[in-house]
Amino acid sequence: MSDDTPDKTANDLSNLTVGGHRSDPEFFERVNSLSGQNVSLCYQCGECTAGCPTAFAMDFKPNQVSRLVQLGMAEEALSCNSIWICVGCETCATRCPKNVDLCAIMDALRQMASKRHVKSPETDVQSFHEVFLSSIRKSGRMHEAGLIAALKLKTGKLTKDIPLGLALLKKGRLNPLPDPVKDKAAVQAIFGEAQTPGEDNGRQ
Numbered sequence: 520m521s522d523d524t525p526d527k528t529a530n531d532l533s534n535l536t537v538g539g540h541r542s543d544p545e546f547f548e549r550v551n552s553l554s555g556q557n558v559s560l561c562y563q564c565g566e567c568t569a570g571c572p573t574a575f576a577m578d579f580k581p582n583q584v585s586r587l588v589q590l591g592m593a594e595e596a597l598s599c600n601s602i603w604i605c606v607g608c609e610t611c612a613t614r615c616p617k618n619v620d621l622c623a624i625m626d627a628l629r630q631m632a633s634k635r636h637v638k639s640p641e642t643d644v645q646s647f648h649e650v651f652l653s654s655i656r657k658s659g660r661m662h663e664a665g666l667i668a669a670l671k672l673k674t675g676k677l678t679k680d681i682p683l684g685l686a687l688l689k690k691g692r693l694n695p696l697p698d699p700v701k702d703k704a705a706v707q708a709i710f711g712e713a714q715t716p717g718e719d720n721g722r723q
């Protein structure tokens with residue numbers, strides 16, 4: 520078997536329980552498929568965690584998130600704060616000696632968590648993620664004023680930062696009207712391509 524060939528037997532977890540939780544082998548396959556990665560290759564060296572600028576704030580460190588996926592621990596992987604604390608800087612992917620793109624795995628987990636309505640410990644970050652994607656999908660570029668309004672409705676924090684918003688409007692830094700791209704169909708096509716049939720896509 521070549522170094523890059525997935526070791527199927529290593530992930531036959533159908534009867535495994537960890538800490539009283541049953542493993543979900545299908546979850547492992549879905550994360551691999553959605554992220555385009557082979558999480559089996561991770562051998563837990565910890566290089567990703569050593570370089571991650573936000574690992575200090577994560578409940579599961581990046582290498583531990585990888586391990587959760589390997590073990591098929593869907594509940595833990597989708598409900599940890601790590602996937603929302605990750606800022607997508609790609610440092611982990613750059614450092615990984617096995618070329619595992621943990622950043623893509625984090626993105627896949629965010630999509631799956633949103634799709635499955637898993638309650639995030641980082642509620643505001645998750646709300647922003649979903650509202651941001653929705654804004655891009657609708658107009659092809661971010662409409663700040665619309666994004667702020669949608670975020671406030673979603674989080675219920677209606678009055679927070681109103682003076683700041685008014686000051687930005689006054690200085691012309693917030694466009695009250697959307698300025699969509701000309702070819703919105705192309706944007707829709709990109710979102711369509713990013714959705715894999717039968718997989719969690721989480722696109723809002």
Ligand code: SF4
Nearest residue numbers: 561563564565567615
């Ligand atoms: S650097 Fe790569 S191989 Fe090492 S723990 Fe992180 S994901 Fe796994």
Ligand code: SF4
Nearest residue numbers: 571605606608609611
């Ligand atoms: S992409 Fe996310 S997990 Fe990877 S190093 Fe950056 S913040 Fe950490």
